[in-house]
Amino acid sequence: xxxxxxxxxxxxxxxATEDFPFxxxxxxxxxxxxxxxxxxxxxxxxxxxxxxxxxxxxxxxEIFINITTGYHMDKKHWISIYLQSTGSDKSKESRLxxxxxxxxxxxxxxxxxxxxxx
Numbered sequence: 001x002x003x004x005x006x007x008x009x010x011x012x013x014x015x016a017t018e019d020f021p022f023x024x025x026x027x028x029x030x031x032x033x034x035x036x037x038x039x040x041x042x043x044x045x046x047x048x049x050x051x052x053x054x055x056x057x058x059x060x061x062e063i064f065i066n067i068t069t070g071y072h073m074d075k076k077h078w079i080s081i082y083l084q085s086t087g088s089d090k091s092k093e094s095r096l097x098x099x100x101x102x103x104x105x106x107x108x109x110x111x112x113x114x115x116x117x118x
Contacts, residue, residue: 001046001083001084001099001102002046002084003039003046006039006046006048006083006102006106007027007039009103009106010029010037010039010106010110011029013029013031013036013110014031015031015032015114016029016030016031016036016110017029017030017031022038025040025041026038026039026040027039027040030113031110031113031114032114034113034114034116035051035113036050036051036106036109036110036112036113036114037049037050037106037109037110038073042071042080042082045082045083045084046082046083046084047071047080047081047082047083048080048081048083048102048106049070049071049072049073049078049079049080049081050078050079050081050105050106050108050109051077051078051108051109051112051113052077052078052079052105052108052109053077053108053112054076054077056108057069057076057077057079060079060105061079064097064101066081066082066083066096066097067079067080067081067082067097068080068082079105081097081102081105083096083097083102084096
């Protein structure tokens with residue numbers, strides 16, 4: 001998935017806003033005042049950090065090599081999804097997460113954050 005596609009999807013969520021509290025290179029998406037996603041580039045790859053149920057996090061990390069514990073986040077409740085590489089390592093491309101799965105994970109993060117504000 002491309003940066004603009006994910007950014008646009010995140011901003012279609014009701015009450016979602018984009019902010020830059022960590023600098024211009026890290027896009028932070030919130031619902032009300034709760035973060036539900038962060039997007040940036042790390043090691044030449046587009047990375048999205050999202051909230052995730054600890055049991056789901058474990059299962060996703062077992063299935064997908066491109067999902068790790070949350071980079072610079074609470075390792076129990078956040079995961080990092082590496083989506084695309086700008087480098088020459090094409091072997092990573094075959095291990096990418098299906099788009100539908102990425103959107104499902106984002107939806108769960110959004111719903112989790114939104115429930116916390118209700």
